[in-house]
Amino acid sequence: MRRALKHFLTSTLVGRYLLMPYRLRIAFAHILPIMAQAVTWTLRRRELSNFTYPIHTRNKRYLAFLVAQMFDVREETVFGYIEELDQDEELRKHVRSIVAQSPARYTTDVEHGAGKRYVYYVLARVCRPQVVVEAGTDKGYGTCVLARALRRNDEEGFPGRVYSVDLSSEAGLLVQGEFTRYATLIQADVERYLAEFEGQIDFFIHDTIAVERIEQAEYDLLITKLAPSGIVYSSWHETTALMKFARTTKRHYLVFKDEPVSHWYPGSSIGLAYPVMKPR
Numbered sequence: 001m002r003r004a005l006k007h008f009l010t011s012t013l014v015g016r017y018l019l020m021p022y023r024l025r026i027a028f029a030h031i032l033p034i035m036a037q038a039v040t041w042t043l044r045r046r047e048l049s050n051f052t053y054p055i056h057t058r059n060k061r062y063l064a065f066l067v068a069q070m071f072d073v074r075e076e077t078v079f080g081y082i083e084e085l086d087q088d089e090e091l092r093k094h095v096r097s098i099v100a101q102s103p104a105r106y107t108t109d110v111e112h113g114a115g116k117r118y119v120y121y122v123l124a125r126v127c128r129p130q131v132v133v134e135a136g137t138d139k140g141y142g143t144c145v146l147a148r149a150l151r152r153n154d155e156e157g158f159p160g161r162v163y164s165v166d167l168s169s170e171a172g173l174l175v176q177g178e179f180t181r182y183a184t185l186i187q188a189d190v191e192r193y194l195a196e197f198e199g200q201i202d203f204f205i206h207d208t209i210a211v212e213r214i215e216q217a218e219y220d221l222l223i224t225k226l227a228p229s230g231i232v233y234s235s236w237h238e239t240t241a242l243m244k245f246a247r248t249t250k251r252h253y254l255v256f257k258d259e260p261v262s263h264w265y266p267g268s269s270i271g272l273a274y275p276v277m278k279p280r
Contacts, residue, residue, distance in 0.1 A: 038264040047109050050138045051265050054113030059259040066256055067122050070274055081125040084152070085114055091148055095141065098174050108139060108173075116235055116258055116268040117145045120205065123231060124149035128158040129202030131227075135190040135218060136207035137166035140174040140183075147175070147182040154182070160202075165193050194221040202227050210236035219245040229275055237269035246273035 008015050064079035085091075096110045114121065124132065124146055132146055143164040150160040164172060165186045172185040186193060190208065204222055206215055215234065219241055222232065226249070234242045237255050246253035251273040258267040 034264050037262060040262075041264055045109050046105075046107050048107050050141075051115060051260075051263070052109055052112030052117075052141065053115045053260040053263045053265065055115065055118065055267075056259045056261055060118065063118060063122065063256060063258075066254070067126055070252075070254075070272075071126050073126055078122055078126060081122045081149075082118060084125075085118065085121045085145065085148070088148060091144060094144065094177070094179070095174060098176060102173060104139065104173055113261070114145060115260065116270055117142045118258070119233065119256060119270055119272075121145050121149050123233065124160075124203065125152065127203065127229075127231060128153045128156075128160065129230075130158075130160045131199060131201050132160060132162040132203040132205070133194075133197070133201050134162055134164040134205045134207065136205075136209075137164040137168075137171035137175075137185065138207075140164065140172040140185070142205070142207065143172065143175050143183050143185075144179050147179045150182040165190050191217050191221060194218060194225060197225055199225075200227040200230070201225050202230050204230065204232045206232070206234040206236070206242070210238045212239040212241050215239050215241035216244070223249060231272065231274040234271040235268050237271045242271040242273050249273070251275050 010019075060079065060082050064075050064082060067073070067078045068075040092110075095112075099105045099108045099110050102108070120142055129150075132150070134143060134146065137143055143162060146162040150162060153160055160182070162183045163186055164175070164183060165188055166172065167187065167189060169187055171187070175183050175185055201222070204226060206218060208214065215236065216239075219232070222245070226232070232242060232245065232251075243253050245251075252275070253271065253273050256270045256272065258270065260267050
């Protein structure tokens with residue numbers, strides 16, 4: 001009887017319609033938890049964009065394994081850098097202090113996780129770049145994360161600096177005090193800045209908007225500016241621009257997906273273009 005009923009439901013037009021409530025329940029089982037997280041986020045959090053969030057421990061392990069494979073370093077070394085960022089109380093205190101005194105306190109979270117910026121940090125710690133260019137500053141949390149990595153690199157004998165470029169005069173709220181020792185804010189159009197840039201870039205971060213034309217224009221300029229060992233990060237796997245750049249410059253290309261904890265946001269699909277190299 002059960003077999004006949006199953007055959008009827010799965011093999012007839014009438015069965016297809018009778019199964020619709022069951023299929024809808026399957027879909028809702030996935031959607032409703034996300035809706036609940038969205039409501040909680042709306043009530044408890046403040047951010048409007050460029051979200052901060054913790055990521056799953058397993059996701060941190062994936063990241064550590066990935067970067068270890070990319071640059072032929074020990075997985076535990078990379079995971080140690082992730083823990084180093086997690087335990088950075090000085091960074092947390094700095095963010096809390098600046099936000100508490102700013103009008104942006106109504107649209108900025110202070111209890112957060114690094115999210116996609118874990119990738120910034122471990123790449124900066126493993127590759128020890130001398131020159132980092134960050135396209136897109138927003139409030140400057142990512143810039144501060146990079147500055148912390150560069151400070152630790154400097155203490156180990158590998159100095160570096162991040163130049164964070166944004167058109168907005170209000171960008172970079174968090175980049176103050178100690179963090180300006182390793183970070184410079186630049187109000188400019190990224191394309192113009194790259195066209196006029198002298199020297200070589202070791203680490204380029206694209207974190208503006210996911211528009212193929214704009215991203216491609218940046219990479220076209222970057223071809224002659226990027227160091228032979230240089231790496232490129234894009235927050236937006238939605239375009240194919242970085243994949244084309246990797247092909248043109250004979251770099252490897254891969255994607256890392258972060259997994260937010262207790263957040264409606266599905267996470268960032270991060271594109272990476274990198275050469276085969278050993279860190280300094």
